[in-house]
Amino acid sequence: MTKNDDRPGTGRTRTRRRRVVTSVLTGVLSAALVAFLPRAVGATWSQVGGVLGxxxxxxxxxxxxxxxxxxxxHSYVLAASLPGLSKRRGLTLSxxxxxxxxxxxxxxxxxxxxxxxxxxxWGFSSAAFAGFIAVTTLLNVGSKLGVVALALGLVPILHSASAFASAGLLLAPVPVAVGLSVWILADERVAVMVxxxxxxxxxxxxxxxxxxALRRSILHLMEAGWRTMSAGMIAYVALQLALLWLCFQVxxxxxxxxxxxxxxAVERLLTLVPITPGSAGVVEVGTTAALVALGGDPAGVTAGLLLFRGFTYLMEIPVGGVTxxxxxxxxHRxxxxxxxx
Structure with missing residues (x-):
């Protein structure tokens, strides 16, 4: 007798069900975290709404x-990582x-x-795309960790020695990960060993x-376009900081x-935790809690961060969908x- 598990399509059906269940659960988790956000930092939704008004x-x-x-x-970074890609198409990919x-x-x-x-x-090869993904991932993660490293240097100025020690313990894996990546890029024998x-x-x-082989591709692309990549990434991070500052100013x-x-830095670090789509909920709760711990008004910082994430997370969905x-x-045409x- 043939078991149900052996019937054609059963595996695909189960995979679809798992995806649907996972989507629902992560969506519920994101919504729950955002709904719980004001209470988590000592505010109410009416207070937050008053500030957003x-x-x-x-x-x-x-x-x-x-x-x-x-x-x-950021489209300059993408274009430099895939020679022949226009800025417009880079923005479309993003x-x-x-x-x-x-x-x-x-x-x-x-x-x-x-x-x-x-x-x-658009006519690019699979190998070119592999190099593109490797370089852009390395640059995106590296920029986030760079922001974290700079922020960590500000901790002794803003906080007590105990807070500095706690932050240092929390971010200890950061220099380890960066060091290993640099080591792999610097020595092919290390890449072979790893x-x-x-x-x-x-x-x-x-x-x-x-x-x-991926290491050689990354080095080749970065050797040709490191100036554009660096300038584009620095400008992108600076504009993200400007957007965050303006969200609180308005x-x-x-x-x-x-x-x-x-x-x-906290927001950048939390976006590396893919518990929910786009780390929704996780970023809002974690970053708002950090701002409140740094002396911010609970309702004010919650409203400001929600406004910031409204652009950097929420707006990307309809705009990207239309694109x-x-x-x-x-x-099709x-x-x-x-x-x-």
Whole structure:
């Protein structure tokens, strides 16, 4: 007798069910964390709403301009990481990939798959895309850890010695991860060794061969475009800090720049924790709690951070969705024209 588990399609059905259940659970978790946010820091939603009511239409337009400017700066990084990619297409990849990643649980992989399909349609090779993903991931993570490292240097100025020790313990893995990455990039023998270790641990991989090849690809791309990559990433981080500062300014919730920089570091670090789509809920609770611990007004800092995340997380979903729809429509028209010709 054939068991139900052996019937064709059963595995795919179960996979779909798991994805649906995971999506629902992560969505509920995100909503619960955001709903719990004011109470977690000692405020109420009515107080937070009162602060958010101070935003004018003109202020929202200004924030939107700074947000878009940050995305455009990041498109320079993407274009330099994939020679031949235009800034416009780089911005398209950024928006569409983020829209998918911000909606789906562990959506980073789905966003990467979408971007792969797009660059292949534009004529780029799989090898070029692999190098592009490696370089952009390294730069994005490196920039986040760089912000964290700078903020950690401000801790002794802003806090007590015990707070500095606690932060140092929390961020201890950061220099270890950075050091290992630099070591791999500096010496191919280390890449071979690390790849061999991972092959034995993970099994069914060829990282002993692939990691050194990926290292060479990364170094080649960075050697050609490191100036543009560095300038674009620095401009992007600076505009993110400017957007965060403006979010509190338009709400009339002034905070010192070192405090905001520390908050940006916490936010950047928490976005590396993919518990929920786009780390929604986790980032809001963690960063707001950090700002309150640094002396901020609970209602004010909650409103300011929600306004900031409204642009850096929420707005990317509809804007990226519209961008993806427009791209799909243009691709359809191109195929139709090719068939007609």
């Amino acid at each position: 101070r935003v004018s239409v003109g202020s929202l337009l200004l924030l939107a301009v700074v947000w878009i400017a940050g995305l455009w700066a 928006l569409t990939g983020s829209a998918v990643a911000n909606v789906l649980p562990l959506g980073g992989a789905a966003g990467t798959a979408l971007n792969f399909a797009m660059v292949r349609r 790849g061999g270790i991972l092959d034995r641990v993970i099994r069914r991989t060829r990282l002993r061969e692939q990691l050194p 709400l009339h919730v002034p905070l010192a720049l070192p405090v905001l920089f520390t908050a940006l 993806l729809a427009a791209w799909s429509w243009l691709q 191109t195929r139709q024209a090719a068939l007609a010709g």
